[in-house]
Amino acid sequence: MEIKLKNVTKTFAQTNVIEDVSMSMRSGRVYGLQGINGCGKTMLMRLISGLIHPTSGQVCVDGKALVGENSFPESMGLLIENPAFLKSYSGRKNLEMLASIRGRIDGNGVQSALERVGLAENADKKYGKYSLGMRQKLGIACAVMERPDLILLDESFISLDEAAVERTVQIIREERERGALIILSCHDYDLLTGCSDEIYKMVAGRLAHRLVRDETGQFKEAAL
Amino acid sequence: MYKVIRYDLRYGVLEGWRKLLLAVGMGALVLVNCYIDFVSLSLYFTGELWSFRSLGVSLGDMIVLGLGGNFGRGELREFVFPTLWYLSVLFPCTMTLTLASDDLSSGGVQIMSRLRGRGRWWLSKCALGAALVVLYYAALYALLWLVCVLLGFRSSVVPNEAVFSTRLSAAFVASETTKAALFAALILQPILVTVALCLVEMSMTLFLKPIYALIAVAAYLAAGTLVLSPAFLGNFAMPLRSSAIGVYNFDFLSCLVICAALSAAAVLAGWWKIAKTDIL
Numbered sequence: 001m002e003i004k005l006k007n008v009t010k011t012f013a014q015t016n017v018i019e020d021v022s023m024s025m026r027s028g029r030v031y032g033l034q035g036i037n038g039c040g041k042t043m044l045m046r047l048i049s050g051l052i053h054p055t056s057g058q059v060c061v062d063g064k065a066l067v068g069e070n071s072f073p074e075s076m077g078l079l080i081e082n083p084a085f086l087k088s089y090s091g092r093k094n095l096e097m098l099a100s101i102r103g104r105i106d107g108n109g110v111q112s113a114l115e116r117v118g119l120a121e122n123a124d125k126k127y128g129k130y131s132l133g134m135r136q137k138l139g140i141a142c143a144v145m146e147r148p149d150l151i152l153l154d155e156s157f158i159s160l161d162e163a164a165v166e167r168t169v170q171i172i173r174e175e176r177e178r179g180a181l182i183i184l185s186c187h188d189y190d191l192l193t194g195c196s197d198e199i200y201k202m203v204a205g206r207l208a209h210r211l212v213r214d215e216t217g218q219f220k221e222a223a224l
Numbered sequence: 225m226y227k228v229i230r231y232d233l234r235y236g237v238l239e240g241w242r243k244l245l246l247a248v249g250m251g252a253l254v255l256v257n258c259y260i261d262f263v264s265l266s267l268y269f270t271g272e273l274w275s276f277r278s279l280g281v282s283l284g285d286m287i288v289l290g291l292g293g294n295f296g297r298g299e300l301r302e303f304v305f306p307t308l309w310y311l312s313v314l315f316p317c318t319m320t321l322t323l324a325s326d327d328l329s330s331g332g333v334q335i336m337s338r339l340r341g342r343g344r345w346w347l348s349k350c351a352l353g354a355a356l357v358v359l360y361y362a363a364l365y366a367l368l369w370l371v372c373v374l375l376g377f378r379s380s381v382v383p384n385e386a387v388f389s390t391r392l393s394a395a396f397v398a399s400e401t402t403k404a405a406l407f408a409a410l411i412l413q414p415i416l417v418t419v420a421l422c423l424v425e426m427s428m429t430l431f432l433k434p435i436y437a438l439i440a441v442a443a444y445l446a447a448g449t450l451v452l453s454p455a456f457l458g459n460f461a462m463p464l465r466s467s468a469i470g471v472y473n474f475d476f477l478s479c480l481v482i483c484a485a486l487s488a489a490a491v492l493a494g495w496w497k498i499a500k501t502d503i504l
Contacts, residue, residue: 071499078334078337084333086239089239
């Protein structure tokens with residue numbers, strides 16, 4: 001999978017929340033987005049996921065622009081901001097219901113995803129009774145359970161305890177090894193550098209810096 | 225597409241079953257209204273308060289008296305706002321009002337991304353909205369039918385002539401109508417109109433805040449109680465104004481065609497809008 005953004009600008013009420021962003025991403029790599037609150041990380045993820053349309057420019061996945069009825073990448077798992085599920089159903093049931101839409105995985109696949117995020121013991125509890133951390137884990141399980149080609153995780157470490165953070169980092173590494181393209185945003189710079197192959201620093205809706213990990217494991221400034 | 229409609233219908237209906245309590249509440253209001261009507265009729269015909277069983281009333285009478293609407297304004301007729309009928313249509317409109325917006329702020333994004341299509345998501349919401357309306361009316365009519373059976377009333381949709389003409393001070397033309405036509409006028413037309421209105425309202429919530437969509441539909445329905453015109457769909461949903469019971473030409477076929485056209489337009493408008501909408 002290859003994602004290309006070509007001069008993408010998104011404007012809300014005459015304010016550019018994303019301004020002239022061009023970037024290219026490919027499978028088997030983790031891309032980190034860094035920047036202060038309101039710099040446009042989530043908006044950029046929403047543009048890539050097809051949830052919002054660019055005001056100008058194009059988002060292309062494998063050479064095809066995301067437009068019209070097919071405005072979503074073909075194989076995508078996402079957790080953007082807060083996870084949202086049906087409160088009166090268990091975590092397991094929520095995942096099973098969503099998995100049934102595409103039919104790519106069965107109950108075992110759901111169970112496996114729940115185990116990966118460490119939620120198997122609480123899988124049969126109602127989602128409405130979940131703590132913030134458990135909700136976040138379920139959101140991560142939902143994003144990765146169908147082994148999608150593109151995984152978007154926006155602030156996915158929020159509310160997670162130390163062990164859960166470790167587990168999530170491990171999941172990100174496993175998914176990268178599998179060949180998924182992962183886009184991650186996080187305020188914890190150490191965590192971001194620990195997971196990512198490339199980091200884009202955003203300032204006021206623009207890409208300000210691009211850091212690429214070299215052979216020694218160090219991040220070096222690269223051309224945008 | 226089929227799978228998501230099945231998903232929405234199974235879980236949307238189960239998740240929203242509490243909304244169907246509105247049908248029970250509406251049924252209770254109709255029953256209280258009928259009780260008052262039947263007691264006064266009993267007094268009028270038999271001189272006793274509690275012998276309304278002997279009047280020979282039917283399910284049709286309950287629907288006509290409770291949910292029949294009104295005959296409209298006339299020179300010789302005092303206008304009375306049909307509150308029960310109005311609420312009976314407005315309740316399902318509130319049930320389906322936020323189906324789309326609620327879903328977009330909860331699991332809808334996950335469904336949409338799995339469907340890879342906003343339009344397909346929208347169609348499944350429309351199917352759910354229509355299903356909820358049908359379930360609402362099914363629950364409402366089932367409750368009225370059950371009360372009819374328990375109290376020993378006739379469970380027919382054919383109204384009692386004496387009850388009708390006495391209570392409504394109007395000519396009884398239903399004697400010249402078939403049972404099928406009465407069933408269509410009393411049961412099907414309100415459902416068709418409400419489904420169409422709910423779809424229009426759901427579509428409007430993609431353009432406006434849901435509360436404005438509800439206000440617009442409520443105002444449109446209220447206007448329909450005053451104006452005898454097919455431009456106001458409420459006329460088709462009032463059994464008293466149907467060609468089967470009343471003297472007006474609000475017939476089933478016209479209702480079917482207009483509601484189908486309006487529903488299709490609402491679905492297409494929603495499809496067009498959701499394709500352009502930013503999901504934040």
